[in-house]
Amino acid sequence: MSSPAHAIYSSTLSLSLQGHEFQPQYGVQLIFNETARSRLLCSAACSQNPSCRIFDYDSSSHRCRLFEADLTNGAIIATASQTSIVGSMILSASLYASIYNQSCSACQENRYQTCSSTTNTCQCPGNSYWNGSMCPLQLFANATCSQIDACRSDLNLSCIINYYGEFTQCLLAITTTALVQQSCTVGSPTMLLNLYNPGAFPYTYYTYSYTPTTEQATIMVEIQDDPNAINIDDVSVVDTSSQQLLTNGGFETGSLAPWQHGTTSVGAVTAGCGYSGAYCYWDSIVGQTDNIHQTFSTVPGSIVNVSFYLWSRGAGSVIIARVCIYPN
Structure with missing residues (x-):
């Protein structure tokens, strides 16, 4: 439930000098491009539209443009028309703090927050978020x-x-979906690590180069340790600009997401076993392999560096540790 259409909103504006217009960073920020008889009517149109935070108006052409933007993602620039002017909404925490999360009656005639039909409380309008004091875009x-x-x-x-x-x-x-393949030995992945019965060893660092052939790829970690456990931590895929392509590779969120389990799910993110932080992925599956996997974006032909730490916690009858990458 949003504020009623007949509500008269109150806004405070800052006006630029004549001879300026607003230049958005993205086309999607333009939400209205029509004519208005006066600057007052154009500013009123912005004030009545909760998405509008900046407008510009040309009194010669009567062009009125409304933008869901601010000066963090756009700019006021000089223009050839000396009759063009920019108006910006002046926002402060005082407009939000006393209303946010209150019952919907508090924001019934308020342009800065809207009534959520889910919680029946005042929340930030669409395409904005609560940062603890106000609703920036x-x-x-x-x-x-x-x-x-x-x-x-x-x-x-x-x-x-x-x-x-x-x-x-x-x-x-990126939506990571469960792989059809449940082992690095199925299909045609690039095998990075393939250990069989290596015995017990402490956290050991492994690093590899991988050249993608597709725009997305999926890294799989496959484990079996009878009758002990294997830990993996700080899984990283970094491109040539040092951009990290994986999410939660160190499991420091305390959960697995956005990694996904294979069809067999035994391992879990566990505290107290991390190589560099508090958490690691701990897997003690017996009798068959288990896997986790995550999809990431790549640039075909551009080399990425893959690295991780692996700990085999004890000798057993069968120890398997594989890490591979499937092109998507």
Whole structure:
């Protein structure tokens, strides 16, 4: 339930000098491009549209443009028309703090928050997020982000977590689906590691180069240890620009996602066994192999570096550790 259409919203604007227009960073930020009889009517149109945070108006052509943008993802630039002007909404935490998460009656005639039909409370409008004090606009691709909902989810962007469990930047989300193959010995993957009965050994570092042939690939870690366990940690796939391509490779979120189990699920993310942090992936499957896998984006022909730490916790009758990559 959103604010009623007849509500009269109140907004405070900052106006640029004449001879300027707004230049958005992305085309999707333009939400209205029509004519208006006056600058006052154009600014009123922006004020009545909760998505609008910037407008520009040309009194000669009567062009009125509304943008779901601010000066973090666009710019006020000089233009040839000396009758063009830019108006920006002035936002502050005081507009949000007393209303956020309150019952819907608190935001019934408020342009800055909207009533959620799910929670029946005042929440940030679409394409914005709560940062603890106000509702900034969600971020676009490659922007630095600091929380899970900070990126434009409508554009399939996610705030990526690195293998230290830290939020990094907004990137296209990849849906990792369960592989048909349940072993590195099935199909035609690139085999990076293939250990059979190596005995017990402490955390050991392995590193390999891999040249992708497709735009996505899936890394699989396959394990069996009768009757003990194998730990893996700090799994990393880094491209030539040092960009980490995996999410949660160090398992420091305390959960497996976005890694997926194979059809057999015995191993788990466990505390107290990490090589560099608190967590590792611990697998003690007996009698057959188990696997986890994750899909990542690649550039065909561009070499990536794959690395990880492996610990075989005890000698057994059958110890298998394989790491391979399937092209998608």
